[in-house]
Amino acid sequence: MPDQALQQMLDRSCWVCFATDEDDRTAEWVRPCRCRGSTKWVHQACLQRWVDEKQRGNSTARVACPQCNAEYLIVFPKLGPVVYVLDLADRLISKACPFAAAGIMVGSIYWTAVTYGAVTVMQVVGHKEGLDVMERADPLFLLIGLPTIPVMLILGKMIRWEDYVLRLWRKYSNKLQILNSIFPGIGCPVPRIPAEANPLADHVSATRILCGALVFPTIATIVGKLMFSSVNSNLQRTILVRWF
Template identity: 95%
Template sequence: MCFCLCVCVCFRSCWVCFATDEDDRTAEWVRPCRCRGSTKWVHQSCLQRWVDEKQRGNSTARVACPQCNAEYLIVFPKLGPVVYVLDLADRLISKACPFAAAGIMVGSIYWTAVTYGAVTVMQVVGHKEGLDVMERADPLFLLIGLPTIPVMLILGKMIRWEDYVLRLWRKYSNKLQILNCIFPGQCLIVVQGIGCPVPRIPAEASPLADHMSATRILCGALVFPTIATIVGKLMFSSVNSNLQRTILGGIAFVAIKGAFKVYFKQQQYLRQAHRKILNFPEMDEA
């Protein structure tokens, strides 16, 4: 029996470096998993390097055998009280940092929204009047109401009312002859054979295909109060109230911009309706 054990030991082979007992008789061997045969034994030093590669600096990561998937039993020397406290503090800080970073990010966005809301109030109502309104208001109302101003502007910007106007225009344009006089070729979009002949009805683009970028929506929404103030001063300078002048300027800007956008999309629609595919040019035979 001793002879068999000796033969078994002599034929140990490391599955990492493929060395045997004869190559290094002082090396420490370990049997870390359920494997049998040639993958049963491995050098302690070789396995340590292999575990380091798998953990990639994270000493708490679990490592398993690549053959039998048995998890390696890795133990560490006991830590002293000071080192234990430092290690515990390091782990707690590592786990708390993502939540702290998220909180800082949310807080920064919130206070930025509050600041933007306060600036918008002073811009729309007037600097002195806006300060008086915010000083008399309840602080809790300001903390809730001011950050909702940019949120409501962004949500309002996402409402594509021009598309609904465009659908109504295409549906009832044959009944309004004045539109055909103002915009020639309008009858080409009439569906179901009513009015002028239709060369082609273009395929309706899906809402996702004609989306506006997030940055465009954000910039357009946040700059809208400034544009409304400027348009109000230019077009309604006779109005004394800053708030009324800004509201009228905003309505005028939205209406004018929407009219141009509807007209632009309609012309693109008509251009698609007149699209034509040409014959392939014939090549002269040599």
């Protein structure tokens, strides 16, 4: 029996790299599971490399023998204080990164809205007048009020107020005789118009609403300077463009 066991040890081969004792006499051999025969021996280094490939960086993943399905009990060496602190910091950073990314995104959007609101105020009111107004205003009011400017522009563009005015016009035009005298034929029946699809359901329409709302103050300022150059106030010119 001792001679047979010795012969088996001499004939052993690694089931990972298929090397024998003759190929590498300095390699360390282990028997990690209940396998018998030629699959019970494996190099310690080969087994560690194979386990690392199976875990793929997750040290808590379970690994079992591919032959007998016996789960390997992996014991890691005790970490030093420096390695422990670094590992703890790495785990804390991994958990905090999603929240930090969300905060950076929200902060970027907020300060972009603040900048847009300040530029819009200077465009509509005037550069010097806008700076004077913002310098005299309370900082908290500016931090809350300026980012609401693009929000209100977008919401105002989303509300199709002309449709509501047209519905009221059709509903009450017959009851107001003064309108019939000013606009002849206003009481005639209006053919039924098929209902339109929701503009927000179309991606292009939503993009158009967004771009139109954000670029509206600039266009209103330019058109106001061209059409109402006799008006001195920038704010009055912008309001005139809005209503005419």
